[in-house]
Each structure stands twice: as C-alpha cells, then as structure tokens.
Amino acid sequence: MKKNLPILLALAALVVFGLVRYEHFGSAYNITSFWRYNSMFALISVGMAFVIITGGIDLSVGTVAALASVVAALTSVYGGWVAVLAGCAAGLAVGVLNGLIITRLKILPFIVTLATSLGAHGVALLLGKNDAVSISAESNFGNFGQGDLFGLPIPGIVAVLAALAGWLALRSTRFGRHSLAIGGSEEAARLMGLNVDRTLVMAYAVSGLLASMAGVILAAQFGAGQPNEGVGWELFAISAVVLGGTLLTGGEGSIGMTIAGVLLLGLVFNLLNFENGLGFISLSAYWQSVIRGVFLLLVIVLQARVLKQRGKKRVAAPA
Amino acid sequence: MALKLPTETLHTEPRLGETAQQMTAAPRAAPATTVRKWRHLAMQREVIVLLAMVLFNLFFTPHFWSLQTFNVNMTQVVTIVIVGIGMTLVVATGGIDLSVGASMAISGALAPMLFLNIAGPAGITLAFVLPVLAAALCGVFNGLLVTKLSVQPIVATLVLFIAGRGIAQVVTDGSLQAFNTPAFQWIALGKVAGVPFQVLLMLALVAVFVWVVRKTLFGQYLLITGGNEKAAYLCGVPTATVKLIAYTLCAALAGLAGLISISVNSSSDANVVGLGVELDAIAAVAVGGTALTGGKAYIGGTLIGALIIQLLRYTLLAHGIPDAAALVVKAGIIVAAVYVQRRSR
Numbered sequence: 001m002k003k004n005l006p007i008l009l010a011l012a013a014l015v016v017f018g019l020v021r022y023e024h025f026g027s028a029y030n031i032t033s034f035w036r037y038n039s040m041f042a043l044i045s046v047g048m049a050f051v052i053i054t055g056g057i058d059l060s061v062g063t064v065a066a067l068a069s070v071v072a073a074l075t076s077v078y079g080g081w082v083a084v085l086a087g088c089a090a091g092l093a094v095g096v097l098n099g100l101i102i103t104r105l106k107i108l109p110f111i112v113t114l115a116t117s118l119g120a121h122g123v124a125l126l127l128g129k130n131d132a133v134s135i136s137a138e139s140n141f142g143n144f145g146q147g148d149l150f151g152l153p154i155p156g157i158v159a160v161l162a163a164l165a166g167w168l169a170l171r172s173t174r175f176g177r178h179s180l181a182i183g184g185s186e187e188a189a190r191l192m193g194l195n196v197d198r199t200l201v202m203a204y205a206v207s208g209l210l211a212s213m214a215g216v217i218l219a220a221q222f223g224a225g226q227p228n229e230g231v232g233w234e235l236f237a238i239s240a241v242v243l244g245g246t247l248l249t250g251g252e253g254s255i256g257m258t259i260a261g262v263l264l265l266g267l268v269f270n271l272l273n274f275e276n277g278l279g280f281i282s283l284s285a286y287w288q289s290v291i292r293g294v295f296l297l298l299v300i301v302l303q304a305r306v307l308k309q310r311g312k313k314r315v316a317a318p319a
Numbered sequence: 320m321a322l323k324l325p326t327e328t329l330h331t332e333p334r335l336g337e338t339a340q341q342m343t344a345a346p347r348a349a350p351a352t353t354v355r356k357w358r359h360l361a362m363q364r365e366v367i368v369l370l371a372m373v374l375f376n377l378f379f380t381p382h383f384w385s386l387q388t389f390n391v392n393m394t395q396v397v398t399i400v401i402v403g404i405g406m407t408l409v410v411a412t413g414g415i416d417l418s419v420g421a422s423m424a425i426s427g428a429l430a431p432m433l434f435l436n437i438a439g440p441a442g443i444t445l446a447f448v449l450p451v452l453a454a455a456l457c458g459v460f461n462g463l464l465v466t467k468l469s470v471q472p473i474v475a476t477l478v479l480f481i482a483g484r485g486i487a488q489v490v491t492d493g494s495l496q497a498f499n500t501p502a503f504q505w506i507a508l509g510k511v512a513g514v515p516f517q518v519l520l521m522l523a524l525v526a527v528f529v530w531v532v533r534k535t536l537f538g539q540y541l542l543i544t545g546g547n548e549k550a551a552y553l554c555g556v557p558t559a560t561v562k563l564i565a566y567t568l569c570a571a572l573a574g575l576a577g578l579i580s581i582s583v584n585s586s587s588d589a590n591v592v593g594l595g596v597e598l599d600a601i602a603a604v605a606v607g608g609t610a611l612t613g614g615k616a617y618i619g620g621t622l623i624g625a626l627i628i629q630l631l632r633y634t635l636l637a638h639g640i641p642d643a644a645a646l647v648v649k650a651g652i653i654v655a656a657v658y659v660q661r662r663s664r
Contacts, residue, residue, distance in 0.1 A: 057473070059598075105658050108611050110415075114598055115650040122646030130643065231595070235417070239477055248471045286488035293482020300478070304468040 004245050004257055006302040010295065011260055014267045022274040030270070032153050036145075036221070038266040039159035040065070040214040041236060042259055046166045047210035048237040049258040050203045053170070055183040055250025056109035058204060060098060060117040061211035062233035064091050066226060067124040068215030072141070073133040073225030080141035087216035088209055094120055095208020099201030113204075117234070124227035133225040145220025155217040162210060167255040179203055183250025239292070240265055243299050268292050364659075365608060365623045372630045380637045386513055392633055393518040394507075394583070396625045398423075398576040398593075400521050402600040403607075403621040404528050405569030410604050411532075411545045412562050413613025414465060414472035419600060421483025422457045422570045423577035423593025426450035428487040430578055431496040431587045434503050443502050447578065454574025455567050457483060462566035466559040480597070487589035497586040507582035517579050521622075524572070528618045538616075541565060545613030602628060602649070606656040628652065 018025040044061045051058040072087030094116055101112045127133075135141050147154045170176035178199040181189040190196050214233075219225045238248075243261030246253035268291050376383040402419050409416045427450070434446035457479055464475035501508070509516040532538040543551040544558045552558045573593070581587040601611075607624030608617045628649060635645040 101654060105654070106661060107654065107657050110611060111601075111605050111657050112654060114601065115653040117650075118598075118602075118653070119647045119650030122643045122650070125643035125646070126641065130641075235477060235480060238473070239481065242474050242477070248473055286485050286493055289485030290482045290489060293478050293485065296481060297478045300464070300470050300474055301468060304470055308469075 004254075004260075006299055006306075007243055007245065007257065007260055007264060010299070011264050011267070014264065014271060018267070018271055018274065022271075022278070025271075025274060032156070034266060034270055035156040035159075036153035038262060039153070039155040040217050040221075041233070041240065041266065042159040042262045043162055043210045043214040043217070044207075044233055045237040045240040045258050045262050046163055046255055047207035048234070049241045049244070049246060049253055049255055050166065050170070050179060051109070051207045052238070052241050052246055052248055053183045053250055053253040054179045054200055054203045055186065056102065056200070056203070057113065057238070057248070058098065058207045058211075059110065059113040059234045060094060060120055061207060061214075061237055062230035063117045063121040063124065064094050064208055064211040064230075065215030065218060065233060066228065066230035067091070067094070067120045067127075068212030069219035069229065070124045070128045070133055070225035070227050072216045072219045073135045074127060076136040076139045076141040076219075078139075080139050080144060083135070083139065083141045083219075084144060084216050087219070088212045091208040091210075091212020091215065092205055093208070095205040095211075096201060098208065099204035102204065103197040103200050109204075121227070121231075124225075128225060128227040130227070132227070135219055135223055135225070142220050142223060145217050145222070155221065158213065158217070162213070163255055163259050166206075170253075170255055175199060175202055180251060180253075183252070185251070236265065239296050243296060245303065264295060265292055268295065365606070365620055365627065365656075369623055369627050369630065372627065372634065376630070376634055376637075380634065383637075390515055390518070392626075392629055393521075394515055395633075396629045397507075397515075397517045397521045398580050399596065399599045399603055399629075400622050400625045401524060401576040401579070402569075402573050402593075402596050403603040403625055404524055404618055405565075405572035406597075406600040406604050407607070407609050407616050407618055407621045408528070408532075408541060408565040409472070409569045410601075410609055410611055411541050411613060411616035412565050413545045413548065414562065414565070415601070415611070416458075416461060416476045416566060416569050417473065417597050418457060418461060418476040418479035418483055419569065419573040419576075420593035420596045421479050421487070422454040422573035423580060423596060424484045424487040424589050425457065425490075426454040426574035426577035427581040427587045427592035428491045428496075428589045429453055430503070430581060431498050432490075434500055435496070435498060440502075443500075446503055447506075450578060451571050451574040454577065455571035457574075458567035458570025459563065461570065462563035465566065466562050484589065484594075487592075491587070491589050493589065495586055495588045499585060504582040504585065507579045517583075520579075525618055525622050532616045532618055537561065537564065542614055542616060545615070547614075599625075599628075602653050605653060608660055610660070624656075627656075 024030055044065065048058055048061060068087040068091045071090040072083040075086040076083040098109075098113055098116050101107060101116075102109050143154065145155055149157060170179070178189070178194050181192070181194060182196055182199055186196060215230065218229060240261035241253070241258050242248065243264055244254060244257030244259075246258065269288050272285070272288055272291070382388060402423070406416060406419065429450040430446040433449060434442040436442070437445060461472075461476050461479060464470045464478070465472050468475075505516065506520070507515070507517045511519055532541065540551070540556050540558075540561045543554075543556055544561045548558055573596075576596070577592055580592050603625035604621050605611060605624070606627055607620030607622070609615050609620060631648060631652060632642070632645045635648060636642065
C-alpha cells in the first residue's frame with residue numbers, strides 16, 4: 001500500500017489544485033468530457049495491465065485500436081452493433097494471434113507484439129486506403145462514442161464496466177489468479193500444473209479486445225476510422241500501468257491503481273488546458289508531454305526508494 | 320582476485336550462459352569452439368538471405384544494378400543503422416532504449432539554433448559537438464536511472480521517450496526550422512567518389528563498433544554483463560559503469576543520427592525527427608541476430624538486418640505493392656527471423 005501512496009497523493013493534489021484554481025474544473029461538463037475522452041485510454045491500460053501482470057508486454061494495442069476503428073467505420077453501414085462487434089472481433093483476432101505466436105513459437109512478447117503492431121497498422125492502412133474512413137451517417141454507431149445513457153457518457157460507462165470486470169477477474173477468477181502466478185514465476189506455475197499457455201493467450205486476447213473497444217470508441221467519437229491514430233498509445237498505457245505501481249516483471253499489479261495512473265496522465269492535460277484558459281501564461285501543448293514525463297520520473301524514483309526500503313526490511317527480517 | 324579474474328571469465332562465460340540456457344531451452348553444443356562455429360553460421364544465414372534478395376532484384380527489378388539504386392537504399396538505412404548500433408550495445412546488456420527517437424529530436428532541434436545564430440566555422444563546429452553532447456546527456460540520464468535506481472530499462476527510457484520530444488518541441492516552440500547550410504549538411508549530402516558521405520560514415524561506425532565489441536575490454540565486459548549480470552558483478556566487472564557507457568553511447572549515436580536526418584531534409588521539425596526510429600532499430604537488431612535477452616552483440620548483424628528490411632520494402636515498392644502491405648510483410652519477416660534464430664541457437 002505504501003508503494004501506491006505517491007501516486008494517490010499526486011492525484012489528490014492535482015484535483016485539489018484544479019478545484020481551487022479553476023472555477024469550472026468541477027463542472028459537470030468538464031467531468032463528463034474528461035471521462036468520455038479518457039475512457040479509451042482506460043480501456044487499453046486495463047488490457048495492458050493484464051498482460052504486464054503475466055510478465056509480458058503488448059506493444060500492439062495502439063495500432064490494434066486504429067485497425068478496429070477502421071473496421072468499425074467500414075462496417076457501420078450495416079448498423080451500429082455490427083460495427084461494434086466487427087471492430088472488437090478484429091482486435092480479439094490480433095490478440096489471440098499475439099498469444100499463439102508467443103506461446104507456440106516461444107518468441108519474446110516484446111518482439112511479437114512489435115511485429116503485430118506493424119502488421120495491424122499495415123492492414124488498417126490497406127483497409128482504409130491510406131486515409132480516414134467516415135462512419136455511415138445513417139447508422140446509430142456514432143452514439144457509441146458521443147451518446148449518453150442516463151446522462152452519463154456511454155464510452156465512460158463501457159470503461160468503468162471494463163475496469164470493474166478486470167478488477168473482479170484479477171481478484172477472484174481462475175484466469176486472474178493464474179495470471180498473477182505466471183507473472184510471479186512462469187516455471188513454477190507450469191510445474192504446479194497451471195495451463196500457462198491458455199492463460200497467456202487469454203491475457204493477450206483480453207488486451208486486444210479492450211484495445212479494439214478503445215478503437216471502436218475512437219471511430220464513434222470522431223466520426224471516422226483513423227488508420228494512423230493510436231501510434232504511441234501503447235506507451236501511454238504502459239506508463240499508466242507503471243504509474244499504478246505495477247512492476248514490468250509481472251506477478252503483481254492492480255487494476256484500480258492502473259486507472260489512477262490513467263487519471264493522473266489525463267489530468268495533466270486537462271489542467272494545462274484550464275491554465276491556458278486563464279490567460280496569464282500560455283503553455284503550449286508540448287509542455288504536456290514534458291510534464292507527463294516528469295510525473296513518471298517522480299513516481300518511479302519514489303517507487304525505487306520504497307522498493308529499496310522494502311528490500312532492506314526483507315533482508316533484515318530473518319536475522 | 321577481482322582484478323585478475325575478468326580476463327579469465329571471458330573464456331568461462333559462454334559456459335555459464337549455456338548452463339542457464341540448457342535449463343530453459345533446447346540442448347546446445349557444449350564446447351566453446353562449436354558455439355563459435357554456430358555463431359559464424361548463424362551470421363552467414365542472414366548474409367545469405369540478403370544476397371538472395373539482391374539476386375532476386377538483379378533478375379526481376381529493372382534498373383536495380385545502378386549506383387543510384389544503391390545510394391537510395393543505403394541512405395534510407397543510415398539513421399536506422401547508426402541508431403541500431405547503439406541499440407545493439409544496450410540490448411547486449413539485457414536492456415532496451417525507447418528514447419532514441421527523442422534523443423534524435425533533441426539534437427536535431429539544437430543544431431540549427433547553433434549554426435543559424437553563430438556565424439562561421441565556430442557555429443558549424445558547435446552544431447556538431449553540442450547536440451551530440453546533449454543527446455549523450457540523455458543517455459547518462461537513462462543509464463543512471465537503470466543503474467543507480469535499478470529501474471527497468473523499458474520504464475527508465477520511457478520517461479525520455481515521453482518527455483524528450485516534448486523538450487525539443489518546447490525549445491523550438493514546435494515550429495519547423497528550415498535552412499540551407501551546405502557546410503553543415505555535408506555530413507549527409509556530401510559525396511566521396513559518388514558514394515554519399517553518410518553511407519561511408521555509417522560503414523565506418525559499424526567497423527569501429529565491431530572492433531569495440533570484439534577486441535576491447537569494454538566489449539568483453541559488455542557481453543559478460545548481459546550474459547549474467549550477477550556473476551559478472553561478483554567477478555569484479557564494473558557492471559554499472561558498463562551499462563552507463565552503453566546507454567550514453569546509444570544516445571550519442573542517436574544524436575548523430577538526428578544531425579544526419581535534419582541535414583537530409585534541410586529542415587528540422589521536432590515533431591517528426593526520429594519518430595518511430597526506436598522500433599525500426601529494435602527490429603534491425605532482432606533480425607540481425609542479437610537476442611533481446613542480452614549477452615550478445617552482432618553489430619554487423621544489425622547492419623544486415625536493417626538492409627534486409629529496407630531491401631524488402633524496396634523490392635515490394637518496385638513491384639507496385641503498396642507501402643502498407645510492406646508493413647505486413649515486415650511484421651512477418653521479424654517474427655520469422657527471430658523464430659529461426661531461436662531454433663538454431
């Protein structure tokens with residue numbers, strides 16, 4: 001728990017700072033638009049968390065989202081739900097492919113997902129003929145990104161449901177517990193008789209599925225499938241997971257803290273917009289990435305110190 | 320003991336690596352000589368693939384056998400290979416550097432500011448030296464995070480991957496710096512005997528680093544550190560310093576690649592310089608036969624890996640297959656190359 005303190009404090013500090021300094025920071029409009037926009041990043045980060053917990057990494061989520069957005073836009077003429085299902089099917093397929101290559105051919109996840117990332121980008125460009133694909137104007141598909149349900153943004157609801165499902169799955173399903181065990185020690189998990197390969201394929205499938213849901217939301221929100229969008233999303237997701245205190249070596253991790261990481265990265269952007277709105281200073285959007293980098297640095301430095309102390313205690317305890 | 324052992328560990332190290340691998344992977348040839356022979360063969364396989372592709376093009380691609388085609392293909396890979404050399408060193412330690420594109424952007428943003436504002440040869444000289452030093456500083460930062468704080472390399476270099484390009488954008492305010500400075504751009508546009516200087520520079524760097532890895536103490540330390548860091552440390556290898564140097568060299572080389580990249584384009588745009596180069600470099604390293612698990616460094620392999628990927632793209636384009644399809648084929652090549660290496664080693 002102590003490890004998570006820096007990020008929770010930073011998050012609280014940013015929220016308090018925003019509430020005190022900006023009049024409209026706490027407005028319903030700001031909260032819903034923040035929620036709507038960041039739901040995409042929450043989805044890919046939850047998927048990434050599962051993969052990282054198993055000790056792997058998924059570099060393909062960004063272009064999988066792009067691919068799914070193009071597929072959804074192309075199929076939106078057949079109706080909203082068809083588009084959603086087709087987009088998700090595309091992501092699921094890439095995720096399963098990742099998992100199968102990693103487990104059957106025994107190649108490092110980093111390389112495999114790097115390759116499928118290139119491949120998914122290529123397929124997205126081919127399908128979209130190197131350009132954005134508008135969604136069908138007649139279908140209700142746009143609602144999936146822009147619509148509200150009970151006054152709440154639909155993509156936000158999807159993200160919350162996915163996060164809850166992920167949290168539950170990690171806590172109390174066989175898949176979740178096996179993922180943690182495999183991340184802790186794949187060899188030990190195998191020797192204990194766990195079906196390591198199946199769990200790994202499932203983890204990459206979940207990651208691909210959630211990434212494609214983000215892509216479907218992207219297409220619905222902006223009215224077009226974007227084959228060149230999503231570049232760099234995988235690193236956003238990795239930083240959110242790392243900010244949430246999940247070690248890249250696997251074996252531990254938390255969905256809740258990953259969401260906290262997403263919120264922190266999103267808040268930096270949101271606060272920067274408000275600050276520019278005040279008109280005292282004009283920080284260009286470029287500062288956004290610098291500030292995000294600094295936050296990441298601060299959190300990993302603090303985590304390194306906490307981990308070092310923990311290590312010392314562990315050494316001291318038996319004596 | 321600590322001082323004398325390192326040279327001896329050089330010979331015992333391969334066996335250390337083997338026992339570790341024997342436990343996890345397929346059985347491997349035991350004596351060191353066979354291992355070396357296999358390594359030799361493995362290198363040859365990549366060369367054979369490259370030669371086969373050249374032959375294919377000679378027969379089926381019109382105008383392939385010309386200095387122009389050679390120059391086009393070579394200049395396309397220069398930055399990837401130069402970054403790839405540094406990446407090979409970092410990968411050899413068992414690490415990875417995601418921030419090379421950001422280092423390129425930073426050095427690419429600084430150089431025009433220097434030679435556009437300081438007149439004469441002093442400005443040109445500074446424009447070569449300071450940006451590379453700034454990039455090297457990024458590497459020192461990465462190296463310190465990895466060694467002093469024991470942060471995982473992916474996470475440590477993620478910081479600059481995110482912030483580095485932002486720094487370059489803030490410094491230039493995101494605007495494009497166009498220039499026409501032949502004295503500076505000679506590094507990319509100059510030609511020696513019809514061959515672009517940047518290609519010769521790339522080949523020279525490959526030669527130098529092949530020598531560094533094979534013949535110098537640093538090279539040996541590098542491989543031992545990547546092979547089994549704990550054992551290397553216990554044998555008195557200064558593993559932290561070795562890693563720090565690897566990250567610094569990697570970033571400095573990326574800085575140099577940034578200078579070449581802006582010279583080719585006659586402009587520097589912090590949003591674009593070196594974008595995505597980390598993935599290209601890693602792909603070249605992997606296709607070139609350097610395992611991402613560390614302990615090996617095939618600089619020549621990285622050059623060949625980059626050439627294979629480039630020639631593949633050129634071949635597909637020359638035969639009217641769109642660039643997007645080339646991406647899919649590239650993905651297949653990366654997986655296939657790594658799979659074949661896994662099986663034979």
